[in-house]
Amino acid sequence: xxxxxxxxxxxxxxxxxxxxxxxxxxxxxxxxxxxxxxxxxxxxxxxxxxxxxxxxxxxxxxxxxxxxxxxxxxxxxxxxxxxxxxxxxxxxxxxxxxxxxxxxxxxxxxxxxxxxxxxxxxxxxxxxxxxxxxxxxxxxxxxxxxxxxxxxxxxxxxxxxxxxxxxxxxxxxxxxxxxxxxxxxxxxxxxxxxxxxxxxxxxxxxxxxxxxxxxxxxxxxxxxxxxxxxxxxxxxxxxxxxxxxxxxxxxxxxxxxxxxxxxxxxxxxxxxxxxxxxxxxxxxxx
Amino acid sequence: xxxxxxxxxxxxxxxxxxxxxxxxxxxxxxxxxxxxxxxxxxxxxxxxxxxxxxxxxxxxxxxxxxxxxxxxxxxxxxxxxxxxxxxxxxxxxxxxxxxxxxxxxxxxxxxxxxxxxxxxxxxxxxxxxxxxxxxxxxxxxxxxxxxxxxxxxxxxxxxxxxxxxxxxxxxxxxxxxxxxxxxxxxxxxxxxxxxxxxxxxxxxxxxxxxxxxxxxxxxxxxxxxxxxxxxxxxxxxxxxxxxxxxxxxxxxxxxxxxxxxxxxxxxxxxxxxxxxxxxxxxxxxxxxxxxxxxxxxxxxxxxxxxxxxxxxxxxxxxxxxxxxxxxxxxx
Numbered sequence: 269x270x271x272x273x274x275x276x277x278x279x280x281x282x283x284x285x286x287x288x289x290x291x292x293x294x295x296x297x298x299x300x301x302x303x304x305x306x307x308x309x310x311x312x313x314x315x316x317x318x319x320x321x322x323x324x325x326x327x328x329x330x331x332x333x334x335x336x337x338x339x340x341x342x343x344x345x346x347x348x349x350x351x352x353x354x355x356x357x358x359x360x361x362x363x364x365x366x367x368x369x370x371x372x373x374x375x376x377x378x379x380x381x382x383x384x385x386x387x388x389x390x391x392x393x394x395x396x397x398x399x400x401x402x403x404x405x406x407x408x409x410x411x412x413x414x415x416x417x418x419x420x421x422x423x424x425x426x427x428x429x430x431x432x433x434x435x436x437x438x439x440x441x442x443x444x445x446x447x448x449x450x451x452x453x454x455x456x457x458x459x460x461x462x463x464x465x466x467x468x469x470x471x472x473x474x475x476x477x478x479x480x481x482x483x484x485x486x487x488x489x490x491x492x493x494x495x496x497x498x499x500x501x502x503x504x505x506x507x508x509x510x511x512x513x514x515x516x517x518x519x520x521x522x523x524x525x526x527x528x529x530x531x532x533x534x535x536x537x538x539x540x541x542x543x544x545x546x547x548x549x550x551x552x553x554x
Numbered sequence: 555x556x557x558x559x560x561x562x563x564x565x566x567x568x569x570x571x572x573x574x575x576x577x578x579x580x581x582x583x584x585x586x587x588x589x590x591x592x593x594x595x596x597x598x599x600x601x602x603x604x605x606x607x608x609x610x611x612x613x614x615x616x617x618x619x620x621x622x623x624x625x626x627x628x629x630x631x632x633x634x635x636x637x638x639x640x641x642x643x644x645x646x647x648x649x650x651x652x653x654x655x656x657x658x659x660x661x662x663x664x665x666x667x668x669x670x671x672x673x674x675x676x677x678x679x680x681x682x683x684x685x686x687x688x689x690x691x692x693x694x695x696x697x698x699x700x701x702x703x704x705x706x707x708x709x710x711x712x713x714x715x716x717x718x719x720x721x722x723x724x725x726x727x728x729x730x731x732x733x734x735x736x737x738x739x740x741x742x743x744x745x746x747x748x749x750x751x752x753x754x755x756x757x758x759x760x761x762x763x764x765x766x767x768x769x770x771x772x773x774x775x776x777x778x779x780x781x782x783x784x785x786x787x788x789x790x791x792x793x794x795x796x797x798x799x800x801x802x803x804x805x806x807x808x809x810x811x812x813x814x815x816x817x818x819x820x821x822x823x824x825x826x827x828x829x830x831x832x833x834x835x836x837x838x839x840x841x842x843x844x845x846x847x848x849x850x851x852x853x854x855x856x857x858x859x860x861x862x863x864x865x866x867x868x869x870x871x872x873x874x875x876x877x878x879x880x881x882x883x884x885x
Contacts, residue, residue, distance in 0.1 A: 325879070487876065491876040492880065493878025514875075
């Protein structure tokens with residue numbers, strides 16, 4: 269009997285709840301921690317980015333219209349499904365980044381905990397950052413946070429925890445997003461997309477692109493139908509500056525943090541950055 | 555900006571005379587229509603799909619987008635249409651992109667007959683035509699005299715073009731002569747007192763015709779009866795316009811010109827929402843019927859949301875970055 273051949277997985281993009289190849293037909297080689305061949309990943313083009321934005325835009329109405337409580341449930345469900353596939357993620361982290369088994373477990377634990385933490389915030393953030401404002405007149409005056417819309421995210425390295433840390437706060441508050449996964453380690457991001465595709469998250473809420481950040485990010489930064497951009501994963505200061513300038517064209521909300529410790533408990537600013545405050549005046553006593 | 559020709563192309567009694575034999579009786583007409591070569595369904599779909607893979611880029615794309623805008627019949631056919639909405643639509647038809655004076659206007663606006671006067675007033679002398687759907691649109695289920703009154707009413711209100719629906723029930727049960735005579739009668743009702751003539755577009759509702767053979771037969775039937783344009787659908791039935799159906803109609807107008815020397819226009823309507831689709835249709839027009847049809851006098855798109863996508867693509871070419879629906883009107 270002949271030896272069994274390994275079935276090699278093709279890693280594709282995640283757009284509108286489906287896993288298409290890049291429209292351009294390109295792919296690139298992803299190396300493992302020792303520099304050997306690990307797998308091929310799709311190399312997304314600007315048209316994939318455009319399709320992803322279109323998907324995110326059409327998903328926005330339904331997702332932002334859900335109750336905060338329901339969005340929290342869905343994010344919690346991602347954590348549940350991730351928990352049940354933790355062995356796979358630990359193995360992927362070990363092979364792609366060469367971390368020790370203990371370190372891999374720490375990262376997966378942190379990613380799951382982060383999802384649960386943000387899921388809890390879904391129906392509480394409005395009470396914390398919104399409020400009833402005392403005004404000098406016979407009016408009720410309320411402020412409530414509202415999602416901005418479609419957010420482009422350049423994910424940091426650290427494929428699992430990095431991706432969860434930037435995506436979870438954005439979708440928890442009702443935004444939809446287009447994420448460019450870490451360029452050297454895109455595979456875990458696509459595996460995480462498989463988790464999201466099977467955990468009640470509607471198609472188009474999260475769209476994951478793999479490929480060259482320098483190629484795709486400028487198209488997202490200048491896209492008029494993108495309302496915010498998170499530059500956490502941009503390491504080249506020149507590129508960061510160009511992206512910020514392009515984003516200014518239609519007044520996108522821009523987040524460009526310094527170095528962050530992803531394992532530490534995050535501040536609220538990842539959520540509040542992509543929220544807008546709506547204030548309404550109600551006459552009293554009518 | 556392309557201005558449309560004010561006079562109707564030379565169709566009329568001479569065309570009817572040319573086909574007097576074929577349309578002399580029910581049986582002669584059936585013999586003629588069933589004598590048309592059948593459509594190879596698999597081949598037609600494959601050919602249409604192949605034409606859809608052409609890559610149109612840069613300057614050719616810019617030209618195609620502007621041409622497509624000039625071919626749009628900007629349509630609103632809803633029960634909830636108001637005079638205000640029709641006026642807004644007319645403003646958009648005249649200046650699709652108010653920020654760019656170089657943006658061409660659309661060919662026409664397409665409305666229900668009771669909105670014709672409003673549209674006519676709003677469009678003034680801009681050169682944008684008013685098309686009215688008539689003859690008990692969209693079902694076509696009314697007595698002939700009501701259909702004719704509907705048509706005459708729209709023409710009197712100033713409609714430049716009449717979009718009529720055929721009686722699909724009669725067509726599918728093989729009463730071809732009845733359909734033929736109805737088209738001839740509606741065409742007569744398109745006459746204006748000043749001796750002019752509103753253009754007649756004949757809608758087949760191809761989604762209800764079941765087979766490609768029927769589409770080819772309906773095309774010939776309408777052309778013989780004097781249609782200026784043949785149109786796929788009302789937009790109220792799914793599937794509406796498809797590329798293979800439009801291709802078969804383009805083949806019919808091409809063959810008709812070969813037989814008679816007269817040109818007939820084609821208008822796919824409904825379901826064309828993206829610039830990419832519109833460009834596929836233009837490629838098909840060029841390949842099947844020929845360059846002569848790449849003109850708003852001979853090819854139109856019945857659409858509403860398509861125009862916004864064309865404008866967004868146009869702005870992408872002009873500015874170098876992607877535009878979004880926040881920058882075009884909601885309609």
